[in-house]
Amino acid sequence: MAVDAFRLFQLATQGFCCSQIMLILGLDEQGKENPDLIKAMQGLCGGIGRSGKTCGALTGGACLIGLNAGKGSASEFSHAKIHRMINVLLEWFEETHGSIECSGILDHSLDEGNEYPVQCGNIVSTTFSKVYEILAVYAEDPESMDED
Template identity: 75%
Template sequence: MAVDAFQMFQLVTQGFCCSQIILILGLDEQGKENPDLIKAMHGLCGGIGRSGKTCGALTGGACLIGLRAGKGTPDESGHPEINLMINDLMEWFANTQGSIECEGILKQPLAEGSAYPMQCGNIVSTTFDKVQEILAAYSADSELDDED
């Protein structure tokens, strides 16, 4: 699924950050919503607590891989290569962005309350696409168990 630029714009204007948007897109793809999960993803915004550290697009991507391929119940085992998937994402991200940290990528600090820079949209979009590619490559592209 290619990322819809208008949908991303709407999510940004609604106040969602990179990590949240990646999970919203992943859930939308499955026809699901999970406001509690999206709320939890807020902690990863702006490089974890808006610290400018590890980029929320990357952590959101890792969480989406976990959502699709991880262990969620005592009876599940999760995909046996989940850590390889996440490491593939991290390596790709560092190579394409030049850093895994927000401030390193943006070359500026993220001040509290400031808008997210325009380049973040492209980073979110390409990261979401890469997550989909990784999931398909590892055949982890399965539906989540209904927990609701």
């Protein structure tokens, strides 16, 4: 699933970070809005509290898998392979970007500002596409990527 580059740019210029953008784009795909969820995602910005730790595109991607395949109420069940899907994303992300940490991926430090590096847009775009690739594979054949 390709990301609309203009929509990505629009969200970044509105001050949303990687983790928030991942979920906004995912909600867009579902025809939904959820401002409270987007607020909560701000805690993951800049590698969790702008610490430079685990990249928000990755944590946002894990949350996006959860949004699509997770348990949301007492009467629901999560997808049987949800943890495997997230681990497939994690392994792909680290292999693709060389690190899972913002500080290991970006060539500059994060500060308290709302700067959104261009490099992050590419990471969000490819990660968003990978999330939907993983979801599609598991929707078609839950055992197809099972390595447990």
